[in-house]
Amino acid sequence: MAPPPTIRLHPDDGVVIARATLLPGTPVADGVVATERVPAGHKVAIRPIAVGEPIRRYGQIIGFATSPIAPGQHVHVQNCGMGDFDKDYAWGVDAKPTANFVPPATFQGIRRPDGRVATRNYIGILTSVNCSAHVASLVADAFRKNPFTGDNPLADFPNVDGVVALTHKTGCGMTQNEPLALLRRTLGGYARHVNFANVVVMGLGCEVNQIGGLMQEQKLAGRLRAMDIQTMGGTRKTVEAGIAFVREALADANRVHRETVPASELMVALQCGGSDGYSGVSANPALGVASDLLVQHGGTVILSETPETYGAEHLLTRRAVSREVGEKLVALMRWWDEYTAREGAEMNANPSPGNKAGGLTTILEKSLGAMAKAGSTNLVDVVNYAEQVTKKGFVFMDTPGYDPVAATGQVAGGANLVCFTTGRGSVFGCKPAPSIKLATNTPMYTRMQEDMDVNCGTILDGDESVQECGQRIFDLILRVASGEPTRSESYDFGAAEFAPWVIGATM
Incomplete structure (x- = not known):
């Protein structure tokens, strides 16, 4: 049986996500049909949304209506913009003991x-x-x-x-x-x-x-x-x-x-690039499952790209093992606010033209999808760019959102493997760490199969659950860590992508 034409991510959401391009008249929810063409991966309203009203996806605010939105309308940059809202940091309220696997998984290291x-x-x-x-x-x-x-x-x-x-x-x-x-x-x-x-x-x-x-x-x-x-x-x-x-x-x-060594020896950098409207639905949540599995086996995952966590940081502070760790993350967000203001930029300029073409509207929406890569375990530490990661578990590293610069910092911090999700089709490597590429959707995976290691579009196609895909990613992580070459390694990617963060004046 074919999956429905749209995906609803949370009961509180006023929008759903198009699995494929929706034409006018296509049913999108109970009693609601598309009133205009909605591209694949984009949002369509399922209830009226008034000017200034929050627009929710994942049950979280991704922006505010800049004009009245009727059920069935395409929701994107033409009618959704940024706005201020209060965030409840709720330091550590969701932190809980991590269940460990005994004996842990192993690989050949x-x-x-x-x-x-x-x-x-x-x-x-x-x-x-x-x-x-x-x-x-x-x-x-x-x-x-x-x-x-x-x-x-x-x-x-x-x-x-x-x-x-x-x-x-x-x-x-x-x-x-x-x-x-x-x-x-x-x-x-x-x-x-x-x-x-x-x-x-x-x-x-x-x-x-x-x-x-x-x-x-x-x-x-x-x-x-x-x-x-x-x-x-x-x-x-x-x-x-x-x-x-x-x-x-x-x-x-x-x-x-x-x-044979335990999986606790693995430190995996979590990256996404060329994101689309499916990133937060398929590949990122599936990588989040693999991240949770690695942490439960004693390993470490590093989430980065601070500008692409902006607006969702209050969800990570809830998982912090202490208020001190949570406050370090919030302090980074304040630094980036000041940094972008000083440079005459704004955080919402982050979604690239490709991101927007793929269905992402605001940095809030991009951040909420991006943070899914880190799964659900406790935030145990927050470190500076390229700082050595010493804690086991889920760690956040301050980096720009630009993928080569971010991954360079993570590998400098000790990551010995990289997992990189992409919706538009980024090609990437990061020597000396092997890089696994995860496609968010089947059409792109099929088109760029020689560059992609995993098709997470199976989730959208209804062929696999997020949990099943995440287990498949975790199994591949162990095989790659044992020496199995990745697609990017077959093309010898990874030297030109070395890109230390250049900050300050060039004189």
Whole structure:
């Protein structure tokens, strides 16, 4: 039996979501028919909504009517806008003990000498400044498989996943306070990342972000090799030295083996990009189920993208393990209000043109759907961008909403795997952490199947429950953590997406 043409998410909602494009006359609720064309994933009113009245989805306010809305009308940017309303933070009222699975699930991970567990085994080349980016890329290119000739310089090192250069556009022309500290914290997190067997950092020599300062501030002495082009004697000599380092490191890195380890060793970054009106209905809630399962097995999930949690933070503070943790989240929202005002922007500018074309109207609506990725367990900590995550469970990290910048911060914080939901069809990778792509709807999954790992559109199609899809995602997380390649890895995504948050003046 075919599913109904619309989805109602909560009894208090005044709108429903179109499963497919609705034409005038299509029944959308008891006694209500569409009075105009409503695109797939968009909202249609099922009762009259007066000017200024709240519009609810998920049982929560997503905006206010800017003109009278009749039953059957398309509800979107033409008649729904932002407005102020009181939020009840209700610190910790929904926090509850987490039920743990005994024995926990396991995967085949790589146990490092310090006891940490990796999901991949890379050799990393970091750069202190953009001026050394090309040199670092030349070194990595010497070990890249040629897709046309089949030549593979790593053929004799089957336990090494690759050599990756992570370059960026900053490191100089920056103020030596918060911007520099943030960059160094990001690079330090990558230098320590469990998925790197060995790391070299390359600089120019005269940049603001001096390698010596980076190593001292981040306590990296003994953890990585350092080279700067000016001291080494130029490009050729630095490339030769870099290649020699990698060749030396390969034999050591290849000695690893996978062993059975508990799922508590997993730290998963939760991401969404190219979101649509289905994101909060299918892929995000299903990922939320997988997140709950991982936490119940002792693992960690990291929700980020602060501007895409804006307006829904009061639902997370209810799950905070303490008022202090909840207040840290609210303080981040105030900082972003001030930051966007200072830059002459507004938080509601966040939904992209693609988001809006997919049915998302306001940042409130986007945030309510985005936070579903984090499931229902307690919020145990709130950390700054690229700060090391040390707590087990659900953690929030402050990041921008821009996916590469957000994921870079999460991986710097220790995430050894990424789950990325998308409705419009984002392509993405995040070396050294594998990235699983979750499609919100079947048409996009079918169109972009070579880039998507999981079709969550089965929920919309009526073929699978949110719980069943979430279990399927959790099972895939364990397989990918054990070495199964993802779609983005098959295309070698993950180096160009390295994007530290650039904050402050460029001088």
